[in-house]
Amino acid sequence: AQSVAQPEDQVNVAEGNPLTVKCTYSVSGNPYLFWYVQYPNRGLQFLLKYITGDNLVKGSYGFEAEFNKSQTSFHLKKPSALVSDSALYFCAVRDARSQGNLIFGKGTKLSVKP
């Protein structure tokens, strides 16, 4: 079965420090991987995706993600965290069997303190 796991419920980072939000996946076939961000009382916003090509994917708001096939991981990173990055982050994998529906992780709450 295809699935995605976010092992950390919450990540705490000081402003200016690098941040990493972890995601691992399990798929049959090629993975199509996505990161979304949700600010309080808002819908999800697309950040970035990995389809093929370079393992380092750059996205919105200075975020990037590193695809690692051998570790089946797709960790979200940012070199220098901002307080405004505090939000809920979701990793998702495309389910190629069911017309491309997304399977979401449970989410990781990122808290950036000044």
Place this chain on the structure above:
Amino acid sequence: NAGVTQTPKFQVLKTGQSMTLQCAQDMNHNSMYWYRQDPGMGLRLIYYSASEGTTDKGEVPNGYNVSRLNKREFSLRLESAAPSQTSVYFCAAADRGLNNEQFFGPGTRLTVL
């Protein structure tokens, strides 16, 4: 260009009442989705519509029905609401193709008493 819109934003129902959540998109996308979000559960797919005129069950369809009225609109109906359906509901739209991201509406916060 509003993207994906949802109405209402908030709703309180009593057990057994019915209601319809409305969703519309102006991006001309073929596929539309309904999710529910519960604390610690992430987003779970209720129903989806790959194209106008088709609908299919997702992970948690029980207690819900959907209608893909046209390419723009995809509604979600609760025929007899239950407290277990208290949740935040999100509609999304996407273009065809496995590499296309989904675009989400702002959500409807539903409480069933």
